[in-house]
Amino acid sequence: MGWMIDSVGRLIARLQKQANRGEPLPQNDSTALRDTLRPGDVLLVEGKGRISSGIKYLTQSAWSHSALYVGPMAGSATDGEPHVLIEANIDEGVVSAPLSKYLHCQTRICRPVSLSGADCEKVCRYASERIGLGYDFKNVIDLMRHLFPWPMAQRCRRRTIALGSGDASRIICSSLIAQAFDAVRYPILPTITHIDSQTARREIAEPRHSSLYAPRDFDISPYFMVVKPTLARGFNYKDMHWTAQGRTPQHTLAPEMERRDRASGMRPNFLLDS
Numbered sequence: 001m002g003w004m005i006d007s008v009g010r011l012i013a014r015l016q017k018q019a020n021r022g023e024p025l026p027q028n029d030s031t032a033l034r035d036t037l038r039p040g041d042v043l044l045v046e047g048k049g050r051i052s053s054g055i056k057y058l059t060q061s062a063w064s065h066s067a068l069y070v071g072p073m074a075g076s077a078t079d080g081e082p083h084v085l086i087e088a089n090i091d092e093g094v095v096s097a098p099l100s101k102y103l104h105c106q107t108r109i110c111r112p113v114s115l116s117g118a119d120c121e122k123v124c125r126y127a128s129e130r131i132g133l134g135y136d137f138k139n140v141i142d143l144m145r146h147l148f149p150w151p152m153a154q155r156c157r158r159r160t161i162a163l164g165s166g167d168a169s170r171i172i173c174s175s176l177i178a179q180a181f182d183a184v185r186y187p188i189l190p191t192i193t194h195i196d197s198q199t200a201r202r203e204i205a206e207p208r209h210s211s212l213y214a215p216r217d218f219d220i221s222p223y224f225m226v227v228k229p230t231l232a233r234g235f236n237y238k239d240m241h242w243t244a245q246g247r248t249p250q251h252t253l254a255p256e257m258e259r260r261d262r263a264s265g266m267r268p269n270f271l272l273d274s
Contacts, residue, residue, distance in 0.1 A: 030103045032229035037099070037109060040120040041069040041227070042177055042218045043085065046106040061216030063108065066173045067097070068180060070124040086127040088173040094133040110224040112186055119184040126180040136170035139211050174217065178210040187223045188213065 037043070044063040046056070052064035067087035076083035076096045083096035115123070171179070178188055190205040218224050 029229070030100075032233050033103070033107065033109075034099060036227060036229040036232045037069045037084070038111065039069060039071045039124055040112055040115055042110040042112075042224065043067045043069055043102065044108040044110060044215050044219060045102050048105075055214065061214075061219065062106070063215040063219060066177055066215040066218060067102070068124070068127045068177050070096075070128060073128070086124075086131065086176075088133070088135055088171050088176045090135055090137070093135045094127075094130045094171065094176060096128075096131060108219060109227040109229070110218040110221070111227050112181065113223060113225050115184075115186060119186065122184050123180045123186070126183045127176060130171065130176060133176075134170045136172050136175070136211075139170070139172045139175065142211075172211075174213040174215050175210040177218070178208075178213040182207055182210060188221050189217050 043066065045065040045067065046052075046062050047064040055064040056062060065087070067085040069084055070086055072082035072084055073096055078098050078100075081098040081100055084099050085097045085101070086094065087097060088094045112120075181188060185207075187205060187207070190207050193204045193206065195202045195204055219226065
């Protein structure tokens with residue numbers, strides 16, 4: 001069974017790579033992305049491959065892949081560009097990568113709020129130490145079955161504790177990042193239980209198993225902030241340069257309304273308060 005799943009995974013990887021091409025981002029956008037990212041940020045990616053489309057459909061999200069930004073890694077570079085991301089890929093397993101790998105994709109930055117410097121270092125180190133692990137194809141297949149919107153899947157979902165092969169040497173992208181944050185007890189989407197006592201009401205958080213996470217969970221988590229590079233660099237709409245077609249139009253009343261108002265002696269509504 002393991003050999004069969006690996007064979008299917010390799011086929012999926014080839015199909016994914018063939019369809020995952022796109023135009024690079026404009027220079028200003030790529031520079032803004034580089035300048036905005038910080039260690040500990042989760043970079044969500046809108047993949048274009050066939051398996052990516054399936055993940056996006058089942059999760060009802062634009063994001064099919066996730067990577068952890070750790071900053072420049074000593075001794076790891078591609079064509080002179082340092083590797084700054086750690087991710088788990090279908091065709092490579094857990095690897096480091098340069099940011100340019102995703103400059104042709106739509107991306108989103110999810111930043112853990114109030115994560116301490118020491119814990120951020122632990123999160124990045126946890127992910128770095130997993131480089132070389134294999135990809136858990138069974139986890140992807142199980143996750144897609146788990147998310148599939150049909151009655152049998154919904155009944156199984158209530159009983160699910162963990163997905164995947166159970167092999168500690170294999171992992172998927174979102175599970176890798178979930179485990180890294182769980183190592184410092186930083187929440188993503190924990191199960192919250194409310195306990196009432198005579199003195200106060202408490203919330204008890206129970207972490208979900210890392211194999212149950214999908215890329216979109218970092219986007220909807222209440223503990224991660226979405227950071228938009230354009231706004232983070234200081235956006236001023238007054239500085240935008242518009243084409244002639246983009247100039248603010250001079251709004252006038254439709255001819256039939258003007259004739260009606262002249263005949264009735266009425267002033268337009270937007271002038272009544274002036």
